Structures are given as C-alpha cells and as structure tokens.
Amino acid sequence: xxxxxxxxxxxxxxxxxxxxxxxxxxxxxxxxxxxxxxxxxxxxxxxxxxxxxxxxxxxxxxxxxxxxxxxxxxxxxxxxxxxxxxxxxxxxxxxxxxxxxxxxxxxxxxxxxxxxxxxxxxxxxxxxxxxxxxxxxxxxxxxxxxxxxxxxxxxxxxxxxxxxxxxxxxxxxxxxxxxxxxxxxxxxxxxxxxxxxxxxxxxxxxxxxxx
Amino acid sequence: xxxxxxxxxxxxxxxxxxxxxxxxxxxxxxxxxxxxxxxxxxxxxxxxxxxxxxxxxxxxxxxxxxxxxxxxxxxxxxxxxxxxxxxxxxxxxxxxxxxxxxxxxxxxxxxxxxxxxxxxxxxxxxxxx
Numbered sequence: 049x050x051x052x053x054x055x056x057x058x059x060x061x062x063x064x065x066x067x068x069x070x071x072x073x074x075x076x077x078x079x080x081x082x083x084x085x086x087x088x089x090x091x092x093x094x095x096x097x098x099x100x101x102x103x104x105x106x107x108x109x110x111x112x113x114x115x116x117x118x119x120x121x122x123x124x125x126x127x128x129x130x131x132x133x134x135x136x137x138x139x140x141x142x143x144x145x146x147x148x149x150x151x152x153x154x155x156x157x158x159x160x161x162x163x164x165x166x167x168x169x170x171x172x173x174x175x176x177x178x179x180x181x182x183x184x185x186x187x188x189x190x191x192x193x194x195x196x197x198x199x200x201x202x203x204x205x206x207x208x209x210x211x212x213x214x215x216x217x218x219x220x221x222x223x224x225x226x227x228x229x230x231x232x233x234x235x236x237x238x239x240x241x242x243x244x245x246x247x248x249x250x251x252x253x254x255x256x257x258x259x
Numbered sequence: 260x261x262x263x264x265x266x267x268x269x270x271x272x273x274x275x276x277x278x279x280x281x282x283x284x285x286x287x288x289x290x291x292x293x294x295x296x297x298x299x300x301x302x303x304x305x306x307x308x309x310x311x312x313x314x315x316x317x318x319x320x321x322x323x324x325x326x327x328x329x330x331x332x333x334x335x336x337x338x339x340x341x342x343x344x345x346x347x348x349x350x351x352x353x354x355x356x357x358x359x360x361x362x363x364x365x366x367x368x369x370x371x372x373x374x375x376x377x378x379x380x381x382x383x384x385x386x387x388x
Contacts, residue, residue: 115275118275119275126278126282180371180372183279183282184283184371186279187368187370188369189275189276190276190347193273
C-alpha cells in the first residue's frame with residue numbers, strides 16, 4: 049500500500065475551494081432549470097402517473113387469467129389421465145379374453161375386434177402422451193407470471209417516482225391522484241367503477257336504464 | 260429402482276408449478292408427494308415429517324430455494340436429504356452457487372417428465388453408493 053494521500057480539503061489551495069463553490073452554484077442552477085422545465089410538464093406527468101394504476105390492473109388481470117386458464121387445463125388433464133390408463137387396461141383385458149375364447153361363428157368379426165382393441169389401446173397411449181405435453185406446457189405460467197410480476201413492480205416504482213415529482217412541484221395535483229388511485233396499494237384489486245362484473249350487474253345496469 | 264412410496268416435498272411459490280411437478284412425479288410412479296409454497300413452510304414441514312426427497316424452486320418469497328438448501332445442509336437432522344433444484348434461473352452463477360451449496364441436481368425450466376426422470380434416477384444412483 050502507498051502512503052495515504054493527504055485529504056484534499058486541508059491542503060487544497062484557495063482557487064480549488066473557489067472552484068467547488070462555482071461547481072455547487074452550477075449544480076443548483078442546473079437543478080433549478082430542470083425544475084422549471086418539469087413544472088411545465090406536470091400535466092403530462094400527472095397523466096403518466098394516472099395511467100400506472102390502470103397498467104397494474106391490466107397486468108394483474110393477465111396474471112389472473114393465465115392462472116385460471118392453467119388451473120382449468122391441469123384439472124381437465126388430471127381427470128382425463130386415469131381414463132386413458134383404464135381404457136388401455138380394458139382393451140388389453142378384452143382382447144386377451146376374446147383371443148382365449150373359442151368361437152364357432154363370426155371368427156372374422158372376433159379377429160377384427162381384437163385388432164381394433166389394439167388400435168384403440170395405441171390411440172389411448174398417444175392421448176396420454178399428449179395430455180402430458182399439455183400439462184408440461186402449463187409451465188409457461190411460472191416464467192410468464194414472474195415476468196408480469198416484475199413489470200407490475202416496475203409500474204409501481206415508476207408511479208411512485210412520478211407521484212414524488214408531482215408532490216414536490218405541483219402540490220395541488222397529487223392529493224386527488226393519490227386519494228383516488230391509492231399510491232401504496234401495490235397491484236390493485238379494487239373493482240373499477242366504470243365497468244361491470246358479471247351478468248347480474250349487466251342486467252341490473254340494463255334494468256336501471258329501463259331496458 | 261427407487262421406492263415408489265418415497266416421500267417427496269415439492270417447494271414452489273406458484274401453485275400451478277406445484278401441480279405440474281406433482282403430476283409429473285405421479286407419471287414417474289411417485290405418489291407420496293406433499294407441497295410447500297416457500298422455503299419457510301418447507302423447512303417447517305421437513306422438520307415435522309419424514310421426508311426423503313426435496314424438489315425446490317429457486318425464486319420464492321420469504322425464503323428462496325438456495326436459502327432453503329443451505330438451511331437443509333446446515334441442519335443435522337436434514338442434511339442427508341437429496342435436494343433437486345427445479346428452477347428458471349439458468350445463469351451459470353446460479354448453477355455454480357447451487358452446486359457449492361450442496362444441491363443434488365439442477366433442472367432448468369421448462370422441463371419435461373423425461374428430464375425429471377433422468378435427474379431423479381441419477382440422484383438415486385448416487386444415493387445408493
């Protein structure tokens with residue numbers, strides 16, 4: 049290790065100190081300039097901040113829809129899988145018994161039945177494999193869900209930053225925004241007032257309109 | 260061949276993933292499968308039950324898969340448990356970190372029943388040695 053360099057503050061010549069002050073004034077001026085510029089943009093900032101809760105809602109809706117679709121798919125696959133196994137067992141049992149039995153008539157039909165049972169069993173095997181693929185494909189839910197969550201997180205952060213700026217430079221706009229949209233609520237689950245939920249609400253709304 | 264009654268714990272924060280892994284395990288002949296949604300719940304279950312195998316995701320709230328793995332390896336009563344990481348974290352540093360922490364295997368999502376089968380068999384072989 050080299051000998052520690054003496055701290056600049058103590059040894060700096062007068063001109064350096066002056067430079068620091070000039071630099072500070074420069075920074076403050078730049079900041080002021082930026083603030084003034086931002087003041088002119090508060091309307092668009094306000095708009096941007098206001099779109100964030102909606103973006104969060106939409107992403108949450110996508111996440112929920114993906115989840116429900118996957119769960120439904122897996123439930124359907126789960127209830128179908130045992131059937132394929134049972135059908136295969138049934139086919140093989142029947143064809144074994146038919147092959148072992150002796151028939152005086154319709155031997156052609158019996159032979160054909162045994163052969164068809166084999167085909168059905170093979171098809172069941174394919175269906176089983178396909179069901180497995182359908183199940184494996186539901187994995188998209190995991191990675192896609194994580195991505196959506198990350199974007200929701202980013203939206204919350206951006207919203208926070210925008211609201212911070214608004215709070216500082218356009219104090220009268222932030223109260224209404226914060227109170228109506230909820231600044232810290234995370235992914236929003238509140239029901240949107242300007243849309244309906246379910247057929248009952250549709251019917252109620254239609255009735256209130258005299259229809 | 261591994262005991263079909265072997266008791267597994269599947270740890271993942273996404274319920275869909277837990278269902279998928281459970282179904283794949285069933286396809287491979289293992290039906291004694293329980294679930295936990297994060298490392299904290301997993302540790303609690305592991306300490307309370309006679310589990311023989313852990314299949315864990317990496318990225319989970321409360322306690323991640325790698326933290327769970329370290330906790331298992333640091334616990335005298337659990338450290339012998341095989342832990343298979345099944346995760347979307349495909350970075351080399353993640354895989355190295357898991358290996359150094361004592362993971363028994365590492366499967367990157369998306370995976371199939373065949374991949375899971377292959378990794379499980381490999382771990383069973385090592386267990387027998």
